[in-house]
Amino acid sequence: MRIQAERLSYSYQAGSSFSAYALKDVTLTIEEGEFFGIIGHTGSGKSTFVQHLNALIKLPTADKKFKPKKPKKGQPAPVYPSLVIGKYDLGDKKTNFKELRSKVGIVFQYPEYQLFAESVYDDVAFGLKNFRSELSEEEKTVLVRDAISAVGLDYESVKDASPFDLSGGQKRRVAIAGVIVTRPEILILDEPAAGLDPLGKKEIMELLHSLHRDWCKTVIIVSHDMDEISENCTRAAVFSHGELKFVLPPSELFLHDEELKALDLDIPVTAKVRLALKAKGIDVQTDFTEEDFAEKVLAYYKGVRA
Ligand SMILES: Nc1ncnc2c1ncn2[C@@H]1O[C@H](COP(=O)(O)OP(=O)(O)O)[C@@H](O)[C@H]1O
Numbered sequence: 001m002r003i004q005a006e007r008l009s010y011s012y013q014a015g016s017s018f019s020a021y022a023l024k025d026v027t028l029t030i031e032e033g034e035f036f037g038i039i040g041h042t043g044s045g046k047s048t049f050v051q052h053l054n055a056l057i058k059l060p061t062a063d064k065k066f067k068p069k070k071p072k073k074g075q076p077a078p079v080y081p082s083l084v085i086g087k088y089d090l091g092d093k094k095t096n097f098k099e100l101r102s103k104v105g106i107v108f109q110y111p112e113y114q115l116f117a118e119s120v121y122d123d124v125a126f127g128l129k130n131f132r133s134e135l136s137e138e139e140k141t142v143l144v145r146d147a148i149s150a151v152g153l154d155y156e157s158v159k160d161a162s163p164f165d166l167s168g169g170q171k172r173r174v175a176i177a178g179v180i181v182t183r184p185e186i187l188i189l190d191e192p193a194a195g196l197d198p199l200g201k202k203e204i205m206e207l208l209h210s211l212h213r214d215w216c217k218t219v220i221i222v223s224h225d226m227d228e229i230s231e232n233c234t235r236a237a238v239f240s241h242g243e244l245k246f247v248l249p250p251s252e253l254f255l256h257d258e259e260l261k262a263l264d265l266d267i268p269v270t271a272k273v274r275l276a277l278k279a280k281g282i283d284v285q286t287d288f289t290e291e292d293f294a295e296k297v298l299a300y301y302k303g304v305r306a
């Protein structure tokens with residue numbers, strides 16, 4: 001499913017001035033199959049944007065009470081924000097939003113705090129109760145088992161455990177299983193690696209790539225970690241004060257180092273070292289992944305010594 005957002009604007013205080021907009025005129029297409037990054041400062045509109053994608057925040061035209069404004073004489077008809085994901089038009093109140101939500105899963109920041117059931121099994125199965133109540137117990141068990149295995153946990157040894165007895169990393173995996181259990185085509189994660197140590201971060205990113213390969217066609221991560229973006233994403237969108245500033249693959253995005261710094265955003269360590277080398281007259285062309293960068297720098301020094 002392709003995501004097509006056009007002119008998305010949103011304010012938490014309806015009727016206030018334009019400066020209070022959490023989202024301003026955002027037009028963005030995310031293709032099926034991407035591993036997409038969303039970056040920006042706290043308060044830049046990232047969460048507001050992703051909440052639109054599974055209709056936690058609905059478009060004005062999807063409101064039950066919505067009536068299109070009649071254009072004034074001689075004026076063009078008003079243009080409303082629009083959001084289409086695959087066959088789902090999120091601006092249409094007749095859309096099956098429940099079905100949409102099972103296809104577009106969101107894992108919130110620190111999702112482990114929302115675990116509540118007595119067993120890992122019940123917690124993961126809860127996601128199905130909401131969306132797939134027509135399934136038999138046997139069918140549910142298969143889906144729950146597959147979701148728990150997909151997040152890298154051993155089903156037999158964790159299914160009856162209390163989620164509260166698991167480690168932090170395991171809890172986060174259970175929370176992710178509770179979202180992917182409906183088999184969403186699009187999986188969105190708000191700061192999936194927040195609060196984890198470097199090894200935990202690496203493991204969670206590996207998990208997301210394995211889910212991207214075998215489970216969800218599109219993965220979207222919200223992150224403020226530029227190294228995470230440069231290492232993992234096909235493209236990234238940069239938000240600032242509710243506006244979309246860039247949508248580029250990391251290999252092009254981090255060439256805009258001055259503009260990113262002007263937005264008070266960090267750049268990956270590879271981009272920093274590249275700048276330091278550039279100041280010494282050494283120009284390294286790289287896609288900003290650590291592997292590519294190390295390879296290019298080594299090739300350069302081999303060339304110098306030869
Ligand atoms: N529930 C809310 N009520 C009022 N204002 C909100 C709410 N959530 C977010 N905002 C405001 O909307 C803007 C965008 O916030 P948000 O989308 O949460 O940004 P981010 O996820 O990038 O930190 C901020 O100015 C924030 O204060």
Ligand SMILES: [Mg+2]
Nearest residue numbers: 046047048190
């Ligand atoms: Mg947020």
